[in-house]
Amino acid sequence: MRVGAVFPQTEIGSDPADVRRWATTVEDLGYDHILAYDHVLGAGTDTRPGWQGYTSESLFHEVFVLYGYLAAVTRRVELVTGVLILPQRQTALVAKQAAEVDVLSGGRLRLGIGIGWNPVEYEALGPSFKDRGIRSEEQIALLRELWAAPLVTFEGRWERVDNAGIHPRPAAGRIPVWLGGGSDRTLRRVGRIGDGWLPNADPAKGAEMVERLRGYARDAGRDPAGIGLEPRLNLATVPPAGRTDYAAAWQRLGATHLTVATMGAGYATADDHLGALETAIADLRRAGLHDATATG
Secondary structure: OEEEEEOOHHHOOOOHHHHHHHHHHHHHOOOOEEEEOOOOOOEOOOOOOOOOOOEOOOOOOOHHHHHHHHHHHOOOOEEEEEEEEHHHOOHHHHHHHHHHHHHHOOOOEEEEEEOOOOHHHHHHHOOOOOOHHHHHHHHHHHHHHHHHOOOEEEEOOOOEEEEEOOOOOOOOOOOOEEEEOOOHHHHHHHHHHOOEEEOOOOHHHHHHHHHHHHHHHHHOOOOHHHOEEOOEEEOOOOOHHHHHHHHHHHHHOOOOEEEEEOOOOOOOOHHHHHHHHHHHHHHHHHOOOOOHHHOO
């Protein structure tokens, strides 16, 4: 498996020196990619009793700006959004921003997208919250056309482009689009149009979901083996003694990637997060779950 590290959005702080040091150290440790969560707005809790989730006090670096910066300070790590909340954004602008990061990073962007759970963000940004899932399919189709061709004419249910295009475009003419989420509708969507799936589940629950996804891929005339699979090893919820078994179980299910998350585990500084990541990747290598020679 290729192994990545979750950028500790809410716990890294806003000092650019810490952001840079975290990213370059992760790369030096041999991690294959960096994955960042996405939120634009945090809810104020004074008018929302019982609110659960990120709030206005939760620090979130904007993912495309962050990756523009990390493209300049890193050399080889893949930059992954996990996940960008696509339906609350303008599709053509996402195509442009993603292409720019891909160009500046030398083709290192992987776009993980999802539909989100927070109506507060949708209300402020404008798009409808209710039809966000089905709209995302049309958005993915338009993204791929804008990345592939200099001029696009696209007439969909929600999206329209009249003989226009973005420049620069990704050198490869495409950016991988992975989908996050665990609903059956999401699994069907991944099976039909996704380059990969980013599950948020343990292997016991994930096994049945993986089988469903593979069935949906076959129903769509696709080879399930061509769809990537990247679960998350959350150090806050998986105890140290069970971490390699957890990763090995996902590998047996066909995981192509694994991301290590340190948020919520009680680490107070960037160095604390980096220390935990150093231990985690060493453990995964000793267990034969990550090949250090595959990096670089």
